Amino acid sequence: MTSRNWVKLFMTTLLIGGITTAIFGFILRWNEFQPYFTEFKIIDILSAFIWLIGMGFLFSLVSQLGFFAYLTVHRFGLGIFKSVSLWNAVQIVFILFGFFDLIYLRYVNFAKQGESIIPYFGPALILLVAGLVVARIKMKQTNREAFIPALFVMTIVTLVEWVPALKVNDRSWLYLMMLALMACNAYQLLILHKLNAKSAQERQKRASQSNNHKPLSGNKKALTKKPSM
Template sequence: MTSRNLVKLFWNTLLVGGITTAIVGLFVRWHELQPFFADFKIIDIISAIVWLIVMGFLFSVISQMGFFAYLTIHRFGLGIFKSVSLWNAVQVVLILFGLFDLVYLRYSNFAKSGDPLLPFLVPALLLAVVSLVVAWLKSKETNRDAFIPALFFMIVVTLVEWVPVLRINSSSWLYTMVIALLACNAYQILVLHKLNAKSEQERQQKKIQNANKAPERQKKKVKKSTV
């Protein structure tokens, strides 16, 4: 990927994180922000929205760190296991293990006696459904082999990025962060192959331009030597 497209990816992902967090945060934390809107406190409203956008930028940076870390891990995995099918099998095991831990660990740490399991299943179901849709879109736009890696990235890497909020039992922050992370991760994984293709086109165009300029430079050298 060219540096220009890399910078474009960074800023676009940052924007996705900021906008998503602001929108989701207004809905999820409406019980806290409603008095500002009811009393029409413009300064407080703007401050709350700006704060949510800044938090979205932070979530976006975490997402991008996880994305580039996964690209490295994926290459290492292919190199270690020497087989795409074997590496995919390992990723499937880790996906199932991650989803199980998401439900089990949160239930065992935060559930009180008699609490139903369903509220602890919802985040895992949300993560799984969104990830399956994104992985399907990725495989549809590229090839079948991209399904498992995309699913692994969307589930396992998102879980790792989600850890700071998973350690606390705050439903508002839980959903605000995971939706922002899913939006950023989905954007990155779905746009990656497009940016790579665009970068390759830019390189080819640059080569053609350099090739066309070569005869002109040669003519200038000949003229200087004759003078």
């Protein structure tokens, strides 16, 4: 990816994190912010909005760090296992363990005596449904092999990034951080291959111009190669 497209990815993901957090922040914490609106406290509304935007930027940075860390791990995984199907199978195992930890360990650590485990399936179900939807879209845009990696990012990578809110276990922050992370991770997943293709085209164009408009076979191959992510 060219530096120009990387900056574009960084800034747009940052913006998505900020806007998502601001919107859902007012919704999920309406009881706290409602007096600002009923009493027309414009300064307080703006202060809360800016604060939520700032938190969204922070969530976005966490998302981007996790996403690019996974891209590195993904390449290592493909190199170690020498097989896309085997590496995908390993990721499926991690996904299953991740959901077990999300449901059972949260129940063990935070459930009150006599409380049912059923409510602890809620966040896991949201994460799974969102992950399946985004992974299916990614698969249609690229190829079948991208489904499991995309699902892994939307579930396990999001889960790892989500740990600070999971430890606090405050309901509003729990869902607020989850929604912001999912929005950022989904955007990065669905735009990555497009930016990579655009970057390859830009490099080919510059190379052609510098070589009297002679196309380079290596760049042509990069354009036609199907992305794994």
